[in-house]
Amino acid sequence: MASWCVRAVRQSYSFVASPALIRGSPRLLCMATQQKNGHRSEEEAEKPEPSPTEKSLMEEKTQLEDQLKDMTEKYKRALADTENLRTRTQKMIEDAKLYGIQSFCKDLLEVADILEKATESVPKEEVTSQNPHLKNLYDGLVMTEVQIQKVFTKHGLIKLNPDGQKFDPYEHEALFHAPVEGKEPGTVAVVTKVGYKLHGRTLRPALVGVAKAL
Numbered sequence: 305m306a307s308w309c310v311r312a313v314r315q316s317y318s319f320v321a322s323p324a325l326i327r328g329s330p331r332l333l334c335m336a337t338q339q340k341n342g343h344r345s346e347e348e349a350e351k352p353e354p355s356p357t358e359k360s361l362m363e364e365k366t367q368l369e370d371q372l373k374d375m376t377e378k379y380k381r382a383l384a385d386t387e388n389l390r391t392r393t394q395k396m397i398e399d400a401k402l403y404g405i406q407s408f409c410k411d412l413l414e415v416a417d418i419l420e421k422a423t424e425s426v427p428k429e430e431v432t433s434q435n436p437h438l439k440n441l442y443d444g445l446v447m448t449e450v451q452i453q454k455v456f457t458k459h460g461l462i463k464l465n466p467d468g469q470k471f472d473p474y475e476h477e478a479l480f481h482a483p484v485e486g487k488e489p490g491t492v493a494v495v496t497k498v499g500y501k502l503h504g505r506t507l508r509p510a511l512v513g514v515a516k517a518l
Contacts, residue, residue, distance in 0.1 A: 464499035
């Protein structure tokens with residue numbers, strides 16, 4: 305029984321290791337590959353081509369997608385333009401509220417200048433109880449000047465008196481440059497006419513004389 309099993313194993317080994325079988329393996333693989341590719345070609349051949357109606361619908365779909373994309377971009381640009389316009393309009397409205405009284409303020413500045421000059425021209429030694437008429441007139445001018453400055457401040461109009469400050473071309477207008485003892489070069493030495501700013505914007509620059517090096 306044992307000898308029969310050994311012969312069976314040897315025959316099986318010789319069959320597996322047979323050169324004819326080994327040489328036939330590539331041919332079998334090639335045939336299998338051809339059959340597989342042939343099967344795929346048959347499937348592709350069986351797949352029907354799209355009909356003219358389907359082609360037309362696909363082209364129409366592509367066109368509609370392009371149109372949708374174009375309209376979406378135009379809509380976004382229109383929204384951005386509208387927002388920019390709204391922002392600019394809002395800024396113009398705010399500026400109109402703040403600076404709409406600019407011309408009116410300029411006219412009132414002349415009145416304030418006259419009041420200031422009037423009070424400065426009155427000799428202080430003459431303003432006594434012994435001269436009641438002059439004293440009452442002077443006190444009335446001072447009170448009027450104080451009140452008009454309060455109104456200016458209420459509406460955002462601020463007085464600029466830059467004596468001793470560094471010269472600023474955005475707020476001051478230099479009438480002359482001269483050496484002044486005790487003043488640093490580049491600073492305001494003399495204020496000929498005070499200036500005003502309306503809500504941070506220079507309404508009238510101060511007329512000044514600027515000190516220069518000795």
